[in-house]
Amino acid sequence: xxxxxxDGVSEPVLDKEICPDGLAGADAADFEDWxxxxxxxxxxxxxxxxxxxxxxxxxxxxxxxxxxxxLLTYEGNLWSLYVIGSLxxxxxxxxxxxxxxxxTGQIIVxxxxxxxxxxxxxxLATHTKGWGxxxxxxxxxxxxxxxxxxxxxxxxxxxxxxxxxxxIMVILGFLPIIFCVTGLANPMWPSILSAFYSxxxxxxxxxxxxxxxxxxxxxxFHI
Amino acid sequence: MAFxxxxxxxxxxxxxxxxxxxxxxxxxxxGSSSIFRVAALLxxxxxxxxxxxxxxxxxxxxxxxxxxxxxxxxxxxxxxNPEIPLVTVEKAPPCRPIKPDENNGxxxxxxYYKKRISLEIFHALTDGTGALIFLKTLVxxxxxxxxxxxxxxxxxxxxxxxxxxxxxxxSFRKYSGPKSNSKWKEEKAYHVNGTKMxxxxxxxxxxIIPLNDFIKLARESNVTLTMYITALIxxxxxxxxxxxxxxxAPVKVSVPVNLRQYFPSKTLRNFSSFVNIGMSFDGxxxxxxxxxxxxxxxxxxxxxxxxxxxxxxxNVNAEKNIFMRLAPLILKNVVLxxxxxxxxxxxxxxxxxxxxxxxxxxxxxQYIERFEFVLGAPAANMIxxxxxxxxxxxxxxxxxxxxxxxxxxxFFRYLxxxxxSVTIETNRG
Numbered sequence: 001x002x003x004x005x006x007d008g009v010s011e012p013v014l015d016k017e018i019c020p021d022g023l024a025g026a027d028a029a030d031f032e033d034w035x036x037x038x039x040x041x042x043x044x045x046x047x048x049x050x051x052x053x054x055x056x057x058x059x060x061x062x063x064x065x066x067x068x069x070x071l072l073t074y075e076g077n078l079w080s081l082y083v084i085g086s087l088x089x090x091x092x093x094x095x096x097x098x099x100x101x102x103x104t105g106q107i108i109v110x111x112x113x114x115x116x117x118x119x120x121x122x123x124l125a126t127h128t129k130g131w132g133x134x135x136x137x138x139x140x141x142x143x144x145x146x147x148x149x150x151x152x153x154x155x156x157x158x159x160x161x162x163x164x165x166x167x168i169m170v171i172l173g174f175l176p177i178i179f180c181v182t183g184l185a186n187p188m189w190p191s192i193l194s195a196f197y198s199x200x201x202x203x204x205x206x207x208x209x210x211x212x213x214x215x216x217x218x219x220x221f222h223i
Numbered sequence: 224m225a226f227x228x229x230x231x232x233x234x235x236x237x238x239x240x241x242x243x244x245x246x247x248x249x250x251x252x253x254g255s256s257s258i259f260r261v262a263a264l265l266x267x268x269x270x271x272x273x274x275x276x277x278x279x280x281x282x283x284x285x286x287x288x289x290x291x292x293x294x295x296x297x298x299x300x301x302x303x304n305p306e307i308p309l310v311t312v313e314k315a316p317p318c319r320p321i322k323p324d325e326n327n328g329x330x331x332x333x334x335y336y337k338k339r340i341s342l343e344i345f346h347a348l349t350d351g352t353g354a355l356i357f358l359k360t361l362v363x364x365x366x367x368x369x370x371x372x373x374x375x376x377x378x379x380x381x382x383x384x385x386x387x388x389x390x391x392x393x394s395f396r397k398y399s400g401p402k403s404n405s406k407w408k409e410e411k412a413y414h415v416n417g418t419k420m421x422x423x424x425x426x427x428x429x430x431i432i433p434l435n436d437f438i439k440l441a442r443e444s445n446v447t448l449t450m451y452i453t454a455l456i457x458x459x460x461x462x463x464x465x466x467x468x469x470x471x472a473p474v475k476v477s478v479p480v481n482l483r484q485y486f487p488s489k490t491l492r493n494f495s496s497f498v499n500i501g502m503s504f505d506g507x508x509x510x511x512x513x514x515x516x517x518x519x520x521x522x523x524x525x526x527x528x529x530x531x532x533x534x535x536x537x538n539v540n541a542e543k544n545i546f547m548r549l550a551p552l553i554l555k556n557v558v559l560x561x562x563x564x565x566x567x568x569x570x571x572x573x574x575x576x577x578x579x580x581x582x583x584x585x586x587x588x589q590y591i592e593r594f595e596f597v598l599g600a601p602a603a604n605m606i607x608x609x610x611x612x613x614x615x616x617x618x619x620x621x622x623x624x625x626x627x628x629x630x631x632x633x634f635f636r637y638l639x640x641x642x643x644s645v646t647i648e649t650n651r652g
Binding site: 036037038164168219220221222223 | 237239264293295296297298300302313314315316336337339427548549648650
């Protein structure tokens with residue numbers, strides 16, 4: 001530690017054990033064992049991720065170029081928003097599991113929600129009613145619930161990790177019923193199938209699980 | 224584990240985070256780890272194997288600390304951790320963040336370096352008092368295993384005993400009332416300027432001062448040690464950073480208050496509040512005595528049981544708000560982080576935490592040279608200060624995220640000018 005003495009004020013005593021500079025003439029070898037703090041090991045831990053930056057840059061270039069061309073040649077159709085929306089969707093679906101260590105259940109739920117939002121937006125933007133809300137969303141929810149059920153059956157010891165994701169997917173599975181009631185989904189059978197499948201899963205959860213499962217739910221959903 | 228039946232842990236072996244703990248997971252990151260350290264410097268080099276054995280015996284006695292943190296949909300929660308915590312050799316600067324997979328999921332780190340045994344702990348688990356009891360019990364177990372005898376004292380827990388319910392209670396909920404009395408919004412404080420260190424480093428400067436001389440000095444001004452040190456921190460910042468200039472923002476020191484002094488709580492979890500004590504500088508020259516007078520008046524007025532109850536009640540009532548409870552955790556984290564930046568860290572210049580006099584059984588004292596208390600510095604505030612005393616020594620420790628040494632240099636020089644002898648130790652060459 002550097003403490004100057006030029007202004008002549010009385011100085012705190014530098015402990016020789018820590019500040020060998022403050023003890024001119026002492027045997028340098030003696031200080032080796034005296035340091036009370038270790039020298040920090042390794043670097044800063046900061047990593048420059050070139051690939052990630054490259055993909056971010058490419059996404060920005062593609063998105064902004066499309067938007068610029070679209071605006072310069074605008075004829076009533078904002079088609080560049082499809083490109084930007086698809087890029088964002090790709091970042092969620094590919095980036096979410098790859099950028100950080102995630103649990104499988106987490107990835108399934110996030111991808112199912114992101115895909116639902118993407119499909120719903122696409123259906124709205126293209127004015128092509130009758131495919132997204134009617135067919136795609138219910139089957140996404142059924143598929144995701146089914147996958148989590150299989151994981152729970154296979155990884156029986158890790159069932160606790162998946163309870164929260166299973167419950168979220170079961171709740172989402174009932175969502176298409178709202179589309180039926182509001183007339184957004186026609187025909188209604190995929191939505192009814194999704195809700196029915198969720199109901200069966202819910203019943204299965206109550207029939208097969210023990211108190212531990214219920215405790216797990218209380219723990220994870222406590223408010 | 225048999226202990227669970229005797230604690231506040233739920234049937235399924237889990238705890239809700241206490242009121243103070245809820246903020247820390249939301250605000251913690253590489254630059255602000257919310258980790259603090261209590262350490263004991265022994266008179267002989269530490270034997271890592273014996274320390275590991277002592278830790279394995281000590282940890283189960285502290286069910287509130289032997290947990291891992293999990294995410295629920297609405298709140299984080301602590302779950303009983305059946306793994307054994309590991310002892311590591313100290314290699315890095317103090318108070319670096321604890322990674323979940325680093326110590327079998329534990330939120331504390333027990334490390335050794337030559338003669339020092341350090342306990343670094345995530346503030347969501349406990350405060351300085353809880354951490355110190357854990358450290359003292361660990362050191363006592365270590366010394367017992369070395370054959371130095373069995374030590375019993377109020378501040379050291381018997382590892383053969385069952386934990387009592389009172390040790391794991393959420394005292395914030397127990398002692399809060401319906402009446403809130405807290406101003407959330409305070410004037411923003413002056414923030415120290417300096418050249419920032421990389422976030423993985425932490426500068427530590429210990430000043431070791433004869434305790435009785437310091438007490439004598441404080442008594443001459445009819446103030447407590449905490450008041451004197453708080454005032455001297457403000458004076459040091461005023462003289463080194465403001466250079467007697469006017470500052471539109473007051474220099475404020477956040478001083479934690481151990482609520483166990485005012486309420487009959489025996490909890491080993493968090494149970495402390497804080498007061499922000501500060502002073503505005505209008506360009507006129509101020510003496511240390513003037514600052515000390517302002518600080519002592521403010522502390523006497525702020526540190527009152529009814530005001531402290533009002534403060535913790537405000538926080539507990541906010542936590543009980545139905546909208547807050549029903550908000551998903553991801554949203555809560557954003558809200559808490561924003562609130563902390565707006566009403567928390569911006570409202571004080573630095574923290575000063577006084578752990579007080581550390582007592583040990585007389586027969587145990589001979590094996591310990593001293594204790595140290597180190598706060599991790601939050602990135603926004605750059606510098607923090609702590610104090611603790613053991614036997615005849617008062618150890619004042621500055622931790623900082625900036626290269627400049629002016630503030631602590633001024634602080635310790637002022638004390639030497641008052642006739643105190645100060646020995647400096649630092650982790651920076």
